[in-house]
Amino acid sequence: MTPTAPTSPDADEIAAHCGRLADRAVGASRALAGASGADRDRALLAIADALDAGRPAILDANAEDLAAAASAGLSDAMTDRLRLDDARLDGMAQAVRGIARQPDPVGTVVEGRTLPNGIALEKRRVPIGVVLIIYESRPNVTSDAAALCLKAGNAVILRGGKEALHSNRAIAACIAAGLAQSGLDTDAVQLVETTDRGAIGELLKMEGRIDLCIPRGGPGLIRTVVEQSRIPVLKHDAGNCHVYVDARCDPAMAEAICVNAKASRPGVCNAAETLLFHADAAEAGVLRRVCTALAGLGVEVRGDARVQAEFPAATTATADDWATEYLDLTVAVRVVDSLEQAAQHINHYSSRHTEAIITDDYAAAERFTRLIGSANVMINCSTRFADGGEYGLGAEIGISTDKLHARGPVGAADLTTTQWVARGSGQTRP
Amino acid sequence: MTPTAPTSPDADEIAAHCGRLADRAVGASRALAGASGADRDRALLAIADALDAGRPAILDANAEDLAAAASAGLSDAMTDRLRLDDARLDGMAQAVRGIARQPDPVGTVVEGRTLPNGIALEKRRVPIGVVLIIYESRPNVTSDAAALCLKAGNAVILRGGKEALHSNRAIAACIAAGLAQSGLDTDAVQLVETTDRGAIGELLKMEGRIDLCIPRGGPGLIRTVVEQSRIPVLKHDAGNCHVYVDARCDPAMAEAICVNAKASRPGVCNAAETLLFHADAAEAGVLRRVCTALAGLGVEVRGDARVQAEFPAATTATADDWATEYLDLTVAVRVVDSLEQAAQHINHYSSRHTEAIITDDYAAAERFTRLIGSANVMINCSTRFADGGEYGLGAEIGISTDKLHARGPVGAADLTTTQWVARGSGQTRP
Numbered sequence: 134m135t136p137t138a139p140t141s142p143d144a145d146e147i148a149a150h151c152g153r154l155a156d157r158a159v160g161a162s163r164a165l166a167g168a169s170g171a172d173r174d175r176a177l178l179a180i181a182d183a184l185d186a187g188r189p190a191i192l193d194a195n196a197e198d199l200a201a202a203a204s205a206g207l208s209d210a211m212t213d214r215l216r217l218d219d220a221r222l223d224g225m226a227q228a229v230r231g232i233a234r235q236p237d238p239v240g241t242v243v244e245g246r247t248l249p250n251g252i253a254l255e256k257r258r259v260p261i262g263v264v265l266i267i268y269e270s271r272p273n274v275t276s277d278a279a280a281l282c283l284k285a286g287n288a289v290i291l292r293g294g295k296e297a298l299h300s301n302r303a304i305a306a307c308i309a310a311g312l313a314q315s316g317l318d319t320d321a322v323q324l325v326e327t328t329d330r331g332a333i334g335e336l337l338k339m340e341g342r343i344d345l346c347i348p349r350g351g352p353g354l355i356r357t358v359v360e361q362s363r364i365p366v367l368k369h370d371a372g373n374c375h376v377y378v379d380a381r382c383d384p385a386m387a388e389a390i391c392v393n394a395k396a397s398r399p400g401v402c403n404a405a406e407t408l409l410f411h412a413d414a415a416e417a418g419v420l421r422r423v424c425t426a427l428a429g430l431g432v433e434v435r436g437d438a439r440v441q442a443e444f445p446a447a448t449t450a451t452a453d454d455w456a457t458e459y460l461d462l463t464v465a466v467r468v469v470d471s472l473e474q475a476a477q478h479i480n481h482y483s484s485r486h487t488e489a490i491i492t493d494d495y496a497a498a499e500r501f502t503r504l505i506g507s508a509n510v511m512i513n514c515s516t517r518f519a520d521g522g523e524y525g526l527g528a529e530i531g532i533s534t535d536k537l538h539a540r541g542p543v544g545a546a547d548l549t550t551t552q553w554v555a556r557g558s559g560q561t562r563p
Numbered sequence: 564m565t566p567t568a569p570t571s572p573d574a575d576e577i578a579a580h581c582g583r584l585a586d587r588a589v590g591a592s593r594a595l596a597g598a599s600g601a602d603r604d605r606a607l608l609a610i611a612d613a614l615d616a617g618r619p620a621i622l623d624a625n626a627e628d629l630a631a632a633a634s635a636g637l638s639d640a641m642t643d644r645l646r647l648d649d650a651r652l653d654g655m656a657q658a659v660r661g662i663a664r665q666p667d668p669v670g671t672v673v674e675g676r677t678l679p680n681g682i683a684l685e686k687r688r689v690p691i692g693v694v695l696i697i698y699e700s701r702p703n704v705t706s707d708a709a710a711l712c713l714k715a716g717n718a719v720i721l722r723g724g725k726e727a728l729h730s731n732r733a734i735a736a737c738i739a740a741g742l743a744q745s746g747l748d749t750d751a752v753q754l755v756e757t758t759d760r761g762a763i764g765e766l767l768k769m770e771g772r773i774d775l776c777i778p779r780g781g782p783g784l785i786r787t788v789v790e791q792s793r794i795p796v797l798k799h800d801a802g803n804c805h806v807y808v809d810a811r812c813d814p815a816m817a818e819a820i821c822v823n824a825k826a827s828r829p830g831v832c833n834a835a836e837t838l839l840f841h842a843d844a845a846e847a848g849v850l851r852r853v854c855t856a857l858a859g860l861g862v863e864v865r866g867d868a869r870v871q872a873e874f875p876a877a878t879t880a881t882a883d884d885w886a887t888e889y890l891d892l893t894v895a896v897r898v899v900d901s902l903e904q905a906a907q908h909i910n911h912y913s914s915r916h917t918e919a920i921i922t923d924d925y926a927a928a929e930r931f932t933r934l935i936g937s938a939n940v941m942i943n944c945s946t947r948f949a950d951g952g953e954y955g956l957g958a959e960i961g962i963s964t965d966k967l968h969a970r971g972p973v974g975a976a977d978l979t980t981t982q983w984v985a986r987g988s989g990q991t992r993p
Contacts, residue, residue, distance in 0.1 A: 163910065163936075166933060166934070166936070167933065167934075246955060248948075248953070248954070248955060252944055252948065254954060254955075256971070259936075261966050261967075262936070262966065340789070344966050344967075345966070345967060359770070359793055360793060363789055363790060365795065365796075365965070365966075365967040365968075366795075367967075383989070386989040389989065389991050390989065390991055392991075393991035393992060397991070397992060480593065498986075502982075502984050503596065503597065504596070504597075506593075506596070506689075506692070506982075507982070508982060508983065509982070509983045509985070510982060510983070510984050510985070511985045511987065512984070512985065512986045512987060513986070513987040513988055513989055513990075514682055514985055514986075514987025514988075514989070514990040514991070515990065515991045515992050517991070517992035518682065518985055518987075518990070518992055519983070519985075523678070523992070524678070524684060524983070525676060525678060525684075535795070536691050536692065536774050536775070536795075536980040537691075537774075537775060537795040537797070537967065537968040537980065538795075538967040538968040540980050540981050540982070540983075541686070541981070541982075541983045550966040550967065550970050551970050551971070552932075552936075552937070552938060552939070552940060552970070552971075553938065553939045553940070553949070553954070553970075553971045554932050554939075554940050554942070555939065555940070555941045555942065555944055555948055555949075556928075556942045556943070556944075557941065557942060557943045557944025557948075558943055558944075559813070559816040559819065559820065559943055559944070560943075560944040560945065560948070561819050561820055561822075561823035561824075561827070561944070561945045561947070562823060562827060562945050562947035562948055562953070
């Protein structure tokens with residue numbers, strides 16, 4: 134059960150509210166450790182059913198948020214993210230059912246051996262404990278994140294955006310109903326009821342009780358969390374992704390992949406933002422072919438003088454362009470003299486999310502994977518494949534651009550830690 | 564090559580010195596990414612040879628540190644940690660050679676599959692990049708930590724204690740000689756030359772250039788690092804370890820394991836600090852037998868009234884005792900009424916390092932592993948086995964009591980991250 138929110142929050146009340154949330158989450162996480170995978174999956178299915186049954190209440194609450202958004206003058210993009218409808222609610226319930234169907238990560242034996250002294254040693258996945266998710270406007274994160282955390286046996290504290298508070302409360306009520314119906318502790322999923330920003334600072338100090346913080350949102354949110362947190366943070370940062378078109382390549386493949394990477398869904402993190410062409414590919418007309426195709430789809434091409442020489446319609450790129458995640462129908466294009474120069478550019482400007490090479494040259498392909506430090510490296514396929522669903526990992530809570538703990542799509546298995554279990558028969562250490 | 568230290572450090576100079584260290588480390592880490600496992604192992608062997616050849620210089624430098632320690636009135640324990648002799652130097656060179664002989668973690672494929680669209684997907688281990696190690700008096704950490712980081716393809720910045728500066732410089736010179744001789748970038752291992760504490764704060768802000776910080780030292784150092792760092796921290800915290808003697812157990816095994824866990828090497832982190840006895844085991848005389856054996860070895864037994872009823876020589880334990888890591892010949896003892904009560908005590912007071920159960924009861928053994936949230940759980944064997952060497956993982960840089968990234972003994976494989984590589988033939992995402 135979510136504790137009652139303070140009605141007139143001051144700093145002490147906020148701290149006390151957050152402390153109660155954390156204590157309850159710790160208690161629930163211990164109770165969850167005793168639940169089987171079947172128990173957790175049954176709870177997920179009950180939550181999905183409760184989301185279906187609670188649809189009128191969720192839509193009413195969402196209408197309240199949308200009305201407030203309209204009077205607050207929220208941008209169209211933000212309002213769109215906030216809006217729920219039957220299709221989105223179907224998607225939310227289906228996502229929860231899909232997570233229930235995934236294999237249970239808890240208890241998976243990652244490695245093990247029998248030691249020379251006869252001790253049978255295994256390293257197995259166990260829940261992390263308490264996870265804090267801090268997110269912005271999309272209310273579907275409430276059910277997605279709760280479901281992934283429950284799948285991995287974790288209690289979760291959810292701190293959504295204030296513009297979605299009514300929607301999130303209605304969704305959290307359905308989650309609580311599903312937990313209660315299946316006999317699990319309803320404190321396993323708690324919503325932070327105060328929208329005071331001080332609550333984030335309080336929660337991020339609770340390193341003894343909260344084990345992991347996952348921020349989902351814009352660069353401002355990520356920066357705040359990284360700077361304030363004493364809790365380990367797993368973050369999904371920007372996706373400044375690159376496609377490098379090598380000297381030797383199939384021009385049709387280069388066109389298809391660059392178009393797919395840039396223009397199939399420009400607003401997502403695995404879309405390409407910069408295309409790099411080897412000078413030989415540019416001279417052979419591949420740059421012109423790709424840029425013509427992109428321009429035909431309404432993409433603005435920005436390039437340096439060497440790009441403009443091949444494709445005069447290109448506007449002039451500045452150094453800022455190399456560092457920009459447009460998330461829009463704009464692409465930066467540059468000509469490089471070698472694969473090494475391409476790798477240098479990428480390692481300098483990339484957010485280390487996903488980079489692709491288009492090449493017919495076996496050695497170049499392998500060298501590219503070794504030179505590139507990013508989480509995902511694609512050879513002759515689109516950057517758009519960097520995705521938990523595409524990788525066969527099931528639902529993801531984001532794509533980690535961090536190097537520690539989890540990198541790339543973060544699924545339920547990444548929401549576990551490991552425990553060594555040693556089964557002996559009286560061994561002592563000499 | 565280690566940049567020259569500022570001679571009269573002020574804050575700006577320290578920041579500049581640290582910035583240069585970080586920039587050079589980033590450069591070296593990129594160069595290391597191109598080195599093969601054989602290259603890195605050759606460098607490790609050259610470093611071991613250089614440590615052997617540099618022995619007179621290292622001992623001279625160590626004598627200088629020891630003289631300063633004597634005039635500064637350093638404690639005997641600290642001075643002992645600081646002291647190097649032929650046996651310790653043999654151990655250091657042997658440790659580096661042992662790390663060279665371990666399998667290469669870089670390039671290990673952790674998982675992979677061919678996707679339905681024909682893309683061959685693999686997740687493989689790659690170096691993390693730049694690792695910062697902050698440690699206290701033991702100079703052997705300089706070569707151990709450098710060798711483990713190099714094994715995993717990482718550049719490392721070493722910040723040792725000021726009392727060991729001369730020793731660390733002499734060891735770092737040997738490491739640089741070994742790197743140079745084998746053709747690797749000498750910036751791969753750099754020592755922070757200033758002993759000003761401000762340097763730690765500067766380095767911990769460099770989240771764009773330093774990927775991981777591993778503090779090795781006392782609780783004060785760990786707290787400082789966790790509070791100041793914007794870089795992910797992997798920490799080896801205290802080892803408040805427990806042995807629980809269950810209702811049904813072999814008294815001789817209980818005695819042997821409790822004695823081994825407490826008294827075989829009381830100053831190490833995997834030594835037991837508290838023993839919990841089920842009331843039935845206490846009544847059956849097992850508590851008395853174990854405590855008598857420990858007292859015979861000079862161990863002070865502290866217990867509550869129920870312990871004193873069975874073993875009157877016990878002094879009175881206070882609540883503080885349950886939370887104390889003695890690292891000494893003292894043990895806290897408590898009687899509990901059930902396995903669940905033992906687990907509650909452990910989960911409340913433990914530092915989540917290592918706990919053991921002694922039992923003949925199959926179901927109790929399995930229940931214990933599920934109820935206990937610690938990094939290592941031992942059934943019928945000593946807590947002292949929680950160790951990278953004992954686990955067959957090779958050398959370790961510490962035992963992580965964190966839940967993220969690595970838990971338990973931290974070896975070379977834990978000093979890597981992963982990268983997804985997708986090998987396609989022109990696939991685009993529908």
